[in-house]
Structures are given as structure tokens and as C-alpha cells.
């Protein structure tokens with residue numbers, strides 16, 4: 001696991017965007033797993049800038065979003081469909097037919113979820129999955145207690161998540177209580193994972209995910225099982241890490257090796 005500690009939010013956004021851009025330049029038909037929430041906003045802004053100024057081309061890119069609120073139609077202002085259009089897709093050249101976001105209005109949930117998994121498989125699997133982390137340690141909407149082998153399914157939001165998201169809905173009572181989300185098993189099948197965290201309020205979750213025991217009570221701890229993970233966090237989110245100095249040292253050594261050997 002690489003733990004990249006950037007100075008601030010802009011630093012994590014630039015780092016995450018450059019990892020994603022490198023993936024797309026190496027594989028123009030890359031399959032990206034995308035995330036919503038406040039944290040990846042800066043990453044999307046930076047990718048949009050790269051598209052406009054550095055001709056980063058998304059025309060062959062296929063995308064799958066992690067999750068969607070259950071019961072919200074795509075056109076709802078707080079749906080993740082709307083979020084992705086307003087913050088990313090409207091400004092880059094990803095083709096509409098190459099975008100998949102779970103549909104919060106389906107009635108046959110089980111067959112929809114099985115179909116979502118099947119589409120990911122048919123696309124060749126996800127090359128790089130972007131993730132945020134909730135204060136309760138969730139990734140996607142895999143709340144504490146989610147099986148570490150879980151697949152795409154309907155999940156009940158934890159109280160803490162409802163409270164955290166109330167700011168977008170103008171009150172807790174308006175926040176949907178259910179969501180469709182990729183499972184931890186689905187996420188772990190992506191070839192690379194990039195998890196972002198920013199701010200002191202995420203420091204506890206980050207500490208538990210990276211340095212705590214592997215546990216379904218902190219579903220982000222499942223990242224410890226994955227061979228290719230970059231955790232990109234700012235100094236505030238890194239505040240509680242015991243091995244913070246070591247992670248900084250490792251990154252310095254990696255830079256040195258890159259400089260000396262060109263790899």
C-alpha cells in the first residue's frame with residue numbers, strides 16, 4: 001500500500017488526477033471506477049483542466065460509478081447522476097454510452113445489481129477505482145458490518161452517513177435511507193485502487209483503515225488485502241497515523257529510485 005501524504009487538499013487532488021491521467025494515457029480504453037462526495041471534486045476539476053489544456057482524451061474511457069441513492073431518479077438534484085454530470089461528465093469527452101451509474105429507481109433490485117456486476121465483467125473489469133472514505137470508515141456505501149466479500153446490492157445507510165449528507169439535502173429527514181452500492185468484493189476486483197481523504201474529521205477513519213485490523217466494522221480496511229493501492233491524503237487526514245514518518249520516507253525513496261533509474 002502506498003500512502004501518499006500531500007500538504008493540502010489541492011495536493012491530493014493534483015496527485016490523484018495525475019495517477020488517473022497516467023492510467024488513461026497508458027490505456028486509452030481504460031475502465032475507471034468513479035466516486036462522488038466532496039473529496040473527489042478537486043480531482044475532477046484537475047482532470048477537466050488536463051482535458052482542456054493538456055489534451056487528456058476520455059473518448060475511449062468507460063466508467064462505472066460506485067453507488068447511487070435508492071429512490072432518487074437520475075434528474076434529482078442530489079442524485080449521483082446529477083453530481084457526475086455537473087462536476088465532471090459535462091466538461092470532458094466521455095461518451096454517454098460509456099457511462100454506468102446504478103439506477104436508483106429500479107424495482108427488481110437483485111437482477112439490476114447482478115446486471116451491474118455483469119457489465120463490469122463484460123467491460124473487462126475496472127482498471128482503476130477511485131474511492132473516498134466516510135467518517136465511519138465506509139467505501140462506497142459499504143457501512144460498518146458490510147461483508148468484506150459483498151457484491152453490488154441495496155444497503156441501509158448508517159446514522160452517521162445520513163447526518164453527514166444532510167447538508168446536501170437541506171435536512172436529515174430528506175436524505176434517502178438506502179443506496180445501491182458496489183460491494184467490497186466488487187471494489188477489491190479493480191486492478192488499482194486510489195483512496196482519497198482530506199481533513200481532520202477523516203483522520204480516525206484513515207488511521208483505522210490503514211493501520212487498524214482488517215474488519216468489516218471499518219470496510220476501508222479491506223484495502224489492506226489489495227496489491228495495488230494508493231491512499232492519497234492530506235496532512236490533516238494523516239494526523240493520527242503512527243507510521244506517518246515512514247510513509248513520507250518511502251515516497252522520498254521511491255522518488256529517488258525513479259530519478260536514479262528512470263523507472
Ligand code: PGA
Nearest residue numbers: 037038039040132133134
Ligand atoms: P465526502 O464523502 O467525500 O463527501 O467526505 C466520502 C464518503 O462518504 O465516501
